[in-house]
Every structure is written in C-alpha cells, then in structure tokens.
Amino acid sequence: MSIKPLRKAVLPVAGLGTRFLPATKAIPKEMLPVVDRPLIQYAIDEARAAGIEQFCMVTGRGKTALIDHFDIAFELEATLHERGKDETLGMLRSEAMEPGSIVTVRQQVPLGLGHAIWCARAFIGDDPFAIILPDDLVLSDTPCLTQLAEAYRQTGGNVVAVEEVPMEQVHRYGVLKTGETQGNLVEVLGLVEKPKREVAPSNLSIIGRYVLLPEVIAHLARMERGAGNEVQLTDAMAKMIGHAPFFGLKFEGRRFDCGDKIGYLEAQIAFGLSRPDLSPEIRKFLKAYTNA
Structure with missing residues (x-):
C-alpha cells in the first residue's frame, strides 16, 4: 500500500475567544502567551516537528495578528541587531517560516469545526492532512503530532489523538466506540459528537489533534448539521469508518485545555516548570503562595 506523505496542516483559528474577554477583545485568543510564546506558535512548532x-x-475577522506574527519584522530585527541582542535575533530568525508556506482562508460564518475544515478544501486537495486546535496544548517528550504522524505512517489511515475523560465531561467531546487495542492504538468502530453521559459509548474522547484522509471533505460538503446545529467534523469522520483504517492514538503527554481559564493557568505553570531557566524561581514562588 502506497502511503502519501503528510505535509499539510489546517489550523482552525476563527473563534472569538469569548471566554477570555476582555483579554481577547483586541487580540486573537491564539495570541495569548504561555510563558513567552503565543499558543499559535506552539501549534506551528509542533506541526513543523512532525514534518x-x-x-x-x-x-475570521480581526485575526490579522496571527499572520503578522509569522512575518518578518524588519524594524524589530534591525533594532535588535543595533543593540547587540544577537541571541534574541537568532531565535526569531530560527523560527522564520518559508516564504509561501502559510496561506489563509476565511470562515465568514461560525458553522462549526467541520465547516472550518471544509473552508480549507482547496488547500487540502487530494492529500492527507493534519488538524491542530491551538487551544489544546500538549506537554510531552515527543510532540503529539509527531506521534500521530508515525501512527499514520503505520496504518495509512485516519488517526485521532484520544484521552480518557471523566464521564461527566463526555458531553463536551467527540467520543469513540472502540474495538481492538494494538499497543497505544485503539480501533475506532464509531464516533459520537457530544453525547449525553448515559448514552456515551466510552469515555475515550478526541482532543485537538487529527490526521485525516482527504475523503472527509466530500462528507463535509453535504453541510449536514449535527450537535449545536453546526457542521460537525466528528459526524463526517464517522462516515469514513469501514472505508479506511481508523484509529485513536492514546498519546504520550499531558494535555491542557487553554480555551478554559483554569486549564490555561495550569499550562502556564506546567510549561514554566519544564523550563530549566525558569523552574527554580517558579518553585520558590509557588511554595510561598501554597504555604500562605
């Protein structure tokens, strides 16, 4: 079986970020920093690490800062050079994107994640593609998308990152009906978007990392409404089960829901503690606050 290389990623970033108002009144939620890097930078870096x-x-409207972040800031670089801040300048240049490697499309109306992916149909074409939701931040030794890319190369099919969640939270996720388990891969027999606890087929839930075959676009194009009267990606993925390999990957690492205030604050602490240059001082002030 010939497996096409995974070279494309779609990042749905049209949301308004209302849960973080007023911080997101003038800036995209994906530009909120965790330590010293915005969420969108973590997402792009993770994708690049996966090839x-x-x-x-x-x-959507008001999101131009996301594109500007990955542009070359000539004035800033000139100022850093003049002030001898070569280390900082080198860091910025090492993260520069190849010209033409980022494109944007507009989702003019908020019709759900499935609709957002459909908006990228011309970019996707006939190729497999990854989806990264920047709100989900994963701290792991091996980047989460790298783990999914390896699973895709093994199976040649659709792979979604999954984790167990408390049953009282399954109504917030796409949930798997599971089959056989092969190591950290779980066969997907069915998918249900935001099920009620009493009818959920499991508590194994999809997080914001996917590798999908392009056939999903044909299902999304029908614009069938699902949970929340939105075009649900989960419903379109469910239609591919049985036609191509489909697995859930129990990824290594810790996920933080940065679309939630507590999850975002926890990510700040966890990612800060993972930094050797910051960890000692963070531990000191955490001890001071927790002993107060």
Missing part, C-alpha cells in the same frame, strides 16, 4: 511544510489558517 509539516504547508499550513492553512482558517481565520
């Missing part, structure tokens, strides 16, 4: 070379951001 992704082409990126499509599905944006």
Whole structure:
C-alpha cells in the first residue's frame, strides 16, 4: 500500500475567544502567551516537528495578528541587531517560516469545526492532512503530532489523538466506540459528537489533534448539521469508518485545555516548570503562595 506523505496542516483559528474577554477583545485568543510564546506558535512548532511544510489558517475577522506574527519584522530585527541582542535575533530568525508556506482562508460564518475544515478544501486537495486546535496544548517528550504522524505512517489511515475523560465531561467531546487495542492504538468502530453521559459509548474522547484522509471533505460538503446545529467534523469522520483504517492514538503527554481559564493557568505553570531557566524561581514562588 502506497502511503502519501503528510505535509499539510489546517489550523482552525476563527473563534472569538469569548471566554477570555476582555483579554481577547483586541487580540486573537491564539495570541495569548504561555510563558513567552503565543499558543499559535506552539501549534506551528509542533506541526513543523512532525514534518509539516504547508499550513492553512482558517481565520475570521480581526485575526490579522496571527499572520503578522509569522512575518518578518524588519524594524524589530534591525533594532535588535543595533543593540547587540544577537541571541534574541537568532531565535526569531530560527523560527522564520518559508516564504509561501502559510496561506489563509476565511470562515465568514461560525458553522462549526467541520465547516472550518471544509473552508480549507482547496488547500487540502487530494492529500492527507493534519488538524491542530491551538487551544489544546500538549506537554510531552515527543510532540503529539509527531506521534500521530508515525501512527499514520503505520496504518495509512485516519488517526485521532484520544484521552480518557471523566464521564461527566463526555458531553463536551467527540467520543469513540472502540474495538481492538494494538499497543497505544485503539480501533475506532464509531464516533459520537457530544453525547449525553448515559448514552456515551466510552469515555475515550478526541482532543485537538487529527490526521485525516482527504475523503472527509466530500462528507463535509453535504453541510449536514449535527450537535449545536453546526457542521460537525466528528459526524463526517464517522462516515469514513469501514472505508479506511481508523484509529485513536492514546498519546504520550499531558494535555491542557487553554480555551478554559483554569486549564490555561495550569499550562502556564506546567510549561514554566519544564523550563530549566525558569523552574527554580517558579518553585520558590509557588511554595510561598501554597504555604500562605
């Protein structure tokens, strides 16, 4: 079986970020920093580590800062050079994107994640592609998308990152009906979007990392409404089960829901503690606060 290389990623970033108002009144929620890097930077870096070379951001009004972040800031670089801040300048240049590697499309109306992915259909074409939701931040030794990319190369099919959640939270996720388990891969027999606890087929839930075959676009194009009267990606993925391999990957690492205030604050602490240059001082002030 010939498996096409995974080179494309779609990043749905059209959301308004209302849960973080007023912080997101004038800046995209994906520009909120965790330690010293915005969420969108973590997402792009994770994708690049997995071998992704082409990126499509599905944006909305007021999201131009996301594109500006990855542009070359000539004035800033000149100032850093003049002031001898070579280390900082080198860091910025090392993260520069290849010209033409990022494109954007607009999702003019908020019709759900499935609709956002459909908006990127011309970019996706006939190729497999990754989806990264920047709100989900994963701290792991091996980047989460790298783990999914390896699973895709093994199976040649659709792979979604999954984790167990408390049953009282399954109504917030796409949930798997599971089959056989092969190591950290779980066969997907069915998918249900935001099920009630009493009818959920399991508590194994999809997080914001996917590797999908392009056939999903044909199902999304029908614009069938699901949970919340939105075009649900989960419903379109469910239609591919039985036609191509489909697995859930129990990824290594810790996920933080940065679309939630507590999850975002926890990510700040966890990612700060993972930094050797910051960890000692963070531990000191945490001890001071927790002993108060």
